[in-house]
Amino acid sequence: MKPVKKTKAEEPELEPLCCCEYIDRNGEKNHVAACLCDCQDLDEGCDRWITCKSVQPETCEKIMDTISDRLRIPWLRGAKKVNISILPPLFLLPVFLRVASWHFLLGVVVLTSLPVLALWYYYLTHRRKEQTLFFLSLGLFSLGYMYYVFLQEVVPKGRVGPTRLALLTCGLLLILFALYRAKKNPGYLRNPAHNDRALSGSQVECQNRKGPEKPKGFPSADLSGGLNNRAPKDETKDSPRTSAGSPAKGKDDWCAKCQLVRPARAWHCRICGICVRRMDHHCVCCVGESNHQAFILALLVFLLTSVYGITLTLDTICTDRSVFTALFYCPGVYANYSSALCFTCVWYSVIITGSMAYIFLIQLINISYNVTEREVQQALRQKTGRRLLCGLIVDTGQYNRGFLRNWHQFSTLGAHPFHHPAEDIV
Numbered sequence: 001m002k003p004v005k006k007t008k009a010e011e012p013e014l015e016p017l018c019c020c021e022y023i024d025r026n027g028e029k030n031h032v033a034a035c036l037c038d039c040q041d042l043d044e045g046c047d048r049w050i051t052c053k054s055v056q057p058e059t060c061e062k063i064m065d066t067i068s069d070r071l072r073i074p075w076l077r078g079a080k081k082v083n084i085s086i087l088p089p090l091f092l093l094p095v096f097l098r099v100a101s102w103h104f105l106l107g108v109v110v111l112t113s114l115p116v117l118a119l120w121y122y123y124l125t126h127r128r129k130e131q132t133l134f135f136l137s138l139g140l141f142s143l144g145y146m147y148y149v150f151l152q153e154v155v156p157k158g159r160v161g162p163t164r165l166a167l168l169t170c171g172l173l174l175i176l177f178a179l180y181r182a183k184k185n186p187g188y189l190r191n192p193a194h195n196d197r198a199l200s201g202s203q204v205e206c207q208n209r210k211g212p213e214k215p216k217g218f219p220s221a222d223l224s225g226g227l228n229n230r231a232p233k234d235e236t237k238d239s240p241r242t243s244a245g246s247p248a249k250g251k252d253d254w255c256a257k258c259q260l261v262r263p264a265r266a267w268h269c270r271i272c273g274i275c276v277r278r279m280d281h282h283c284v285c286c287v288g289e290s291n292h293q294a295f296i297l298a299l300l301v302f303l304l305t306s307v308y309g310i311t312l313t314l315d316t317i318c319t320d321r322s323v324f325t326a327l328f329y330c331p332g333v334y335a336n337y338s339s340a341l342c343f344t345c346v347w348y349s350v351i352i353t354g355s356m357a358y359i360f361l362i363q364l365i366n367i368s369y370n371v372t373e374r375e376v377q378q379a380l381r382q383k384t385g386r387r388l389l390c391g392l393i394v395d396t397g398q399y400n401r402g403f404l405r406n407w408h409q410f411s412t413l414g415a416h417p418f419h420h421p422a423e424d425i426v
Helices: 041-049 057-070 083-100 104-127 132-155 163-183 192-197 203-210 290-318 323-328 337-368 373-382 402-410
Strands: 021-023 030-031 253-255 261-263 267-269 272-274 386-387 393-395
Touching: 041 057, 083 132, 083 337, 104 132, 104 337, 132 163, 132 272, 132 290, 132 337, 163 290, 261 290, 290 323, 290 337, 290 402, 323 337, 337 373, 337 402, 373 393
Parallel strands: none
Antiparallel strands: 021 030, 253 261, 267 272, 386 393
8 A cells, every 4th residue: 555645744732822932033032031141242342331342233233133132021822022212202202292391491402303303314314224112102192291281281270271181182093093004005016926835834933943034025916015025145146037917018116125026116115114005104114105195184184183272282282372472472371380281292292283384284295286295205315306486396298198187197096906007006
């Protein structure tokens, strides 16, 4: 009798992890209680710092990698990793705002330095092509903390009725809902030829325990936001060019990283590590064909809610002055710590609202001229676009079909992502 051939290799039985155990970056089983053990890089860095010697950048990167790998919370079937970039806003923002409430000059220094630090961190992560949850954490925690201060310091003064409070709360919930929609799939392009290479969950877990190399960016993603494996690097030259969607002839663009032909107006996001249909830009999320409308809605609702909250707060702490006058001149506001904290939070909200208003204005202009932010940047580099109003408006002229038709196309954006001609995709 012939022996039966095994079609599949038997997978090794994996021991279940307890709530405090995890598989570290080296593929070894570790425990949350051992987070302070085996810290050679940290010990070396502290020794050099104590002896006033310079710490090498490579040592700092190793220390940060070790901290981010061991920063975990107990969870079912293994401890979950916590992204270290979400923690600074949770601690620094309340401290900075409360310190700024002590004196007018401290408020000027702190509120001036916060945008500078945020822009510096954005430049640093954007240059390194790193994914970070810092700005998403900062935005969400800013919303929550401003609402908390409003409830604790403004509402008890008695000038904000239940109707106004309910309206402000509804605006906050709408912002969160719009952000949730904006964080969904922006229109990732996937390579159908590589779909059969997706690994099962047990195979992925087995590879994680063996300690695979950490990939940079996302692999590939399906239309629902799931991740699929990419082709190996050595197949870049030999793999056939697979078209994603229905691109127009003469405007196709081959992406060697994703191994597919991109339709017109699609770009490869270097932060997400994948191509996106009609990519506009990447901020807290990648904004593309499928979530651009939700992004605009989130900006609009945020601006309306923020202006309304600022108006209610100033009307409460400076009762005898108009809102615009109270913003620049509110005598006696620093005599009481409660009113000083409210006034500081108002100016912090004004700075954030002004920044979002500028982004919203740029987005409205781009939609009116049927251009994306990536196309604007490319036109400025190549000096191919027509600049108006000192560069505030950049018209490439390639996809502009008129104001009304441009907005009509944007309103139907993403409804039929696979059937639009490339030149008609907004």
